[in-house]
Amino acid sequence: MKRWVLALVSILLIFLLSSCGGRAPLEDLTLAFILGVDLDDENNLTFYELNPVFHKGSKKGLEAYEVRAKTIRDSRRIFDGLTTGEVVAGKIQVLLVGERVLEHAGWFSILDSVYRNPNFSMNTRVVAVKGPVSDVVFYNPGEKPELSLHLKAVIDKSYDRTRAVKGTLQELHREVYEKGMTPIISEVKKEKKLELSGMALLYNKGKYAASLDVPESTLLLVLKNEKRHEVTMTIPIFPIEKENNIFHKNELSFQASRVKTKIKTGYKKNAFHFDVKVNMTVNIMERIFPEDKVKKAELVKLIEKELQKQFTDLIKKIQKKKIDPIGFGLYARAYHYEQFKKVDNDWGKALAESDINVSVNVKVNAYGAVK
Amino acid sequence: MPFFRRYKKEKKNQLSIPKQQNMPSQNLISSEIVENIAEIQDIFSDTPDLVVKNFVIKQINRPATLVYLSGLTDKNAINNDVLKPLLFEVDKENADLEVKVALGQIKETNTWKNIEDAILQGNSVLFIDGRTVAYQFDTQGWPQRGIEDTSIESSLRGAHEGFTETGSSNIALIRRHIPSRELKIKEMTIGERGKIKISIMYLADVANPEVLQELVNRINKLKVDFIINTAALAEYIEDNPYSPFPQLFLTERPDFAASEIFQGRIAVVVDRSPNVLIGPVTFETFFKSMDDYSVRWMAASFLRFMRYFGFFAAIFLPATYIAVISFHFEIIPLKLLLSVGASREKVPFPPFIEAIIMEITLEMLREAGVRLPAKIGQTVGIVGGIVIGQAAVQAGIVSNIMVIVVALTAIASFIIPNYDMGSAIRMLRFPMMIAASLFGFVGLTVGLMTLIAHFVALESLGTPYGSPIAPLRFTDWKDLFIRFPMWSTVKRPESTRAIQRKKANPKLPEGEENW
Numbered sequence: 092m093k094r095w096v097l098a099l100v101s102i103l104l105i106f107l108l109s110s111c112g113g114r115a116p117l118e119d120l121t122l123a124f125i126l127g128v129d130l131d132d133e134n135n136l137t138f139y140e141l142n143p144v145f146h147k148g149s150k151k152g153l154e155a156y157e158v159r160a161k162t163i164r165d166s167r168r169i170f171d172g173l174t175t176g177e178v179v180a181g182k183i184q185v186l187l188v189g190e191r192v193l194e195h196a197g198w199f200s201i202l203d204s205v206y207r208n209p210n211f212s213m214n215t216r217v218v219a220v221k222g223p224v225s226d227v228v229f230y231n232p233g234e235k236p237e238l239s240l241h242l243k244a245v246i247d248k249s250y251d252r253t254r255a256v257k258g259t260l261q262e263l264h265r266e267v268y269e270k271g272m273t274p275i276i277s278e279v280k281k282e283k284k285l286e287l288s289g290m291a292l293l294y295n296k297g298k299y300a301a302s303l304d305v306p307e308s309t310l311l312l313v314l315k316n317e318k319r320h321e322v323t324m325t326i327p328i329f330p331i332e333k334e335n336n337i338f339h340k341n342e343l344s345f346q347a348s349r350v351k352t353k354i355k356t357g358y359k360k361n362a363f364h365f366d367v368k369v370n371m372t373v374n375i376m377e378r379i380f381p382e383d384k385v386k387k388a389e390l391v392k393l394i395e396k397e398l399q400k401q402f403t404d405l406i407k408k409i410q411k412k413k414i415d416p417i418g419f420g421l422y423a424r425a426y427h428y429e430q431f432k433k434v435d436n437d438w439g440k441a442l443a444e445s446d447i448n449v450s451v452n453v454k455v456n457a458y459g460a461v462k
Numbered sequence: 463m464p465f466f467r468r469y470k471k472e473k474k475n476q477l478s479i480p481k482q483q484n485m486p487s488q489n490l491i492s493s494e495i496v497e498n499i500a501e502i503q504d505i506f507s508d509t510p511d512l513v514v515k516n517f518v519i520k521q522i523n524r525p526a527t528l529v530y531l532s533g534l535t536d537k538n539a540i541n542n543d544v545l546k547p548l549l550f551e552v553d554k555e556n557a558d559l560e561v562k563v564a565l566g567q568i569k570e571t572n573t574w575k576n577i578e579d580a581i582l583q584g585n586s587v588l589f590i591d592g593r594t595v596a597y598q599f600d601t602q603g604w605p606q607r608g609i610e611d612t613s614i615e616s617s618l619r620g621a622h623e624g625f626t627e628t629g630s631s632n633i634a635l636i637r638r639h640i641p642s643r644e645l646k647i648k649e650m651t652i653g654e655r656g657k658i659k660i661s662i663m664y665l666a667d668v669a670n671p672e673v674l675q676e677l678v679n680r681i682n683k684l685k686v687d688f689i690i691n692t693a694a695l696a697e698y699i700e701d702n703p704y705s706p707f708p709q710l711f712l713t714e715r716p717d718f719a720a721s722e723i724f725q726g727r728i729a730v731v732v733d734r735s736p737n738v739l740i741g742p743v744t745f746e747t748f749f750k751s752m753d754d755y756s757v758r759w760m761a762a763s764f765l766r767f768m769r770y771f772g773f774f775a776a777i778f779l780p781a782t783y784i785a786v787i788s789f790h791f792e793i794i795p796l797k798l799l800l801s802v803g804a805s806r807e808k809v810p811f812p813p814f815i816e817a818i819i820m821e822i823t824l825e826m827l828r829e830a831g832v833r834l835p836a837k838i839g840q841t842v843g844i845v846g847g848i849v850i851g852q853a854a855v856q857a858g859i860v861s862n863i864m865v866i867v868v869a870l871t872a873i874a875s876f877i878i879p880n881y882d883m884g885s886a887i888r889m890l891r892f893p894m895m896i897a898a899s900l901f902g903f904v905g906l907t908v909g910l911m912t913l914i915a916h917f918v919a920l921e922s923l924g925t926p927y928g929s930p931i932a933p934l935r936f937t938d939w940k941d942l943f944i945r946f947p948m949w950s951t952v953k954r955p956e957s958t959r960a961i962q963r964k965k966a967n968p969k970l971p972e973g974e975e976n977w
Contacts, residue, residue: 105900116813117787118806122799143800146865181792182799212792240796 129189271420500629534584536603637722656688705837724958789902
């Protein structure tokens with residue numbers, strides 16, 4: 092009997108419990124899908140938020156807000172005043188950072204709330220915006236799926252085709268605090284349409300250093316040994332002979348089925364040496380010029396030569412900006428710790444002074460189904 | 463709690479009142495037939511179906527009386543095999559003047575208690591003037607149902623005969639599967655008024671004597687008026703009456719009962735009940751079906767996996783839905799989140815209320831369908847499917863996703879082959895839903911842990927219920943999730959505590975019996 096009474100009383104007590112405080116059913120929440128950070132003309136921090144609207148009456152199914160606030164957390168207060176439900180951060184897909192923000196060195200610290208507050212998802216992709224963030228947030232493609240889905244899909248697909256980095260909050264955090272390398276994030280721009288423009292290379296504190304276009308991004312990722320499902324390049328094989336080259340009759344496209352980059356390090360005469368070896372097995376996908384133009388044996392040489400040139404150009408560009416998105420510093424630290432330790436606070440400069448050689452070794456696996 | 467205490471006292475007092483019991487007379491019968499008839503009529507007063515037939519036995523030329531209950535006896539047997547020879551036949555060579563009837567089973571008794579019991583069980587009793595023994599003829603015959611296909615535990619390819627309400631024929635059905643002298647039957651009678659015959663069947667050289675003794679002791683301890691069927695017996699003797707899980711297996715299939723006896727388990731046949739009780743059982747027994755052994759092992763294993771998946775889905779799916787919608791929206795993939803959000807938007811209730819509405823509706827629909835005649839039963843399906851399912855969503859009372867969850871839950875619980883386990887699972891999902899609505903996944907985890915803790919502690923006839931999972935016994939896993947091919951299973955499961963673990967198998971060397 093006593094047992095029953097105890098059981099009954101405890102069940103009743105459980106029913107009376109007010110339960111966890113953070114409880115609100117899904118439909119009562121305003122799920123932020125995109126969060127944007129930008130500076131306006133007077134250098135005031137501006138935050139953008141885009142969330143879906145489940146209500147049947149809404150035509151677009153989306154709403155976006157722009158507010159001026161002191162911090163990300165502070166912006167939530169204002170968003171809450173604007174939206175129907177409680178604004179929650181758990182599903183932020185994309186964090187957009189404006190060009191103007193990136194130009195200031197200390198911008199990374201405003202993301203503190205994102206890392207400190209466990210409600211934020213670490214899988215949020217951080218994307219730089221060339222131009223104002225508002226152009227992207229208020230962009231309504233109409234015929235495309237919902238903006239956050241679209242943007243995330245563009246980034247992820249490009250990542251799988253080795254054209255962009257995922258740039259999640261977690262990766263960014265590591266790259267910012269890693270002395271042996273500098274951060275990279277993907278970059279989008281909105282001209283007529285929203286498109287992926289490549290990558291933004293940042294200094295160690297997060298300040299903007301340079302932009303890479305999409306083909307350069309692929310080269311960079313190959314050097315980083317971060318080949319994903321597919322690496323495709325289209326390169327010119329020989330200089331154009333005639334003036335009239337509407338159909339680019341000197342181009343060749345290939346898909347690399349195996350890409351392996353090896354970096355060897357050395358330290359001589361107060362400078363680091365890096366020997367970068369890129370081994371590729373490629374399948375030729377496209378060859379605009381006729382077969383007899385270039386012999387097969389020669390073709391491989393030409394591809395190697397062109398690639399080597401492109402890699403070298405890229406590395407020069409990086410050295411010039413005194414950044415290290417490839418992560419040479421990681422190798423230097425691993426093999427020449429003492430020397431690296433001396434320069435680790437200004438690694439970019441040390442890298443700029445070091446000597447980097449690139450050699451490309453291409454093996455053609457298949458020339459395609461036609462002659 | 464003074465109120466409760468008082469109530470308790472009163473109850474005790476009630477119990478202490480001595481039971482009024484019609485104690486049958488222990489006296490012996492008299493040699494005077496007139497006295498005997500008077501005694502019989504005294505015992506069976508107000509019994510219109512009692513037949514007292516007075517006649518003279520031709521053979522010995524003495525008055526005699528045949529007494530029986532008309533509804534419980536086989537008229538043919540009485541008329542042709544008892545009365546006819548006694549009334550008309552004379553056998554000069556029969557010097558001992560024995561009673562000659564054309565029946566196999568004749569018992570002699572002389573106590574009134576035995577006579578009374580015999581008559582009540584459908585025997586006919588013959589008193590002969592001048593003798594102090596009465597003859598008891600096995601003339602039982604009552605309205606009987608034929609052997610039909612099983613209704614709950616139906617099978618596609620297994621045998622299509624089910625137990626009936628007659629204990630003796632149920633025993634025969636099992637015995638047909640086990641033609642062995644080692645098949646022993648312990649018979650006992652329980653129920654002070656009901657006098658139910660109970661037959662405990664086991665293989666003497668396989669079943670564990672301790673387990674058997676435990677079962678016999680528990681049945682012997684019963685002091686009840688009657689038990690109405692096997693399920694009632696199971697309820698009286700099971701180890702933990704407060705558990706939601708059934709701890710003894712009720713089957714209506716002779717082939718299943720026989721195969722379990724072969725494994726070293728014990729079957730209890732209860733007269734007047736079409737179910738046979740099997741013990742000791744383990745949790746996994748409730749996820750087996752006879753069809754597992756009549757299809758090829760890969761198909762059977764696949765179905766087993768589905769059942770275990772169904773078990774978890776039926777308990778946790780609605781609870782997970784509630785937890786996810788109320789607390790953990792982060793784990794929903796983005797696209798699903800959009801469609802869930804859109805369908806939840808119209809619903810005015812919190813997820814818990816929404817789920818309770820649908821789950822209760824489902825349970826009511828199911829219960830309504832079970833008791834209704836088949837023709838009306840179809841209507842229930844239409845009402846449930848169309849009216850509730852579709853209209854409720856259109857009216858915005860529940861969301862589309864909830865309907866899917868409820869439907870999945872229902873299907874998942876239908877996949878459990880055993881009815882008792884199925885009902886347990888149907889019930890268990892409600893506490894889980896409450897826990898999930900209060901604390902989300904934390905509540906769900908606490909619920910799961912509680913369930914596991916309880917499961918591990920359970921016993922069936924003193925043997926661990928969770929075997930071979932909770933006491934981990936890998937040799938028994940051959941018939942757990944994957945049903946290994948029959949030829950590879952050479953040992954009886956350890957959970958039966960069989961004294962002879964090795965099954966007859968030519969592949970094994972001799973002399974390794976007590977494995």
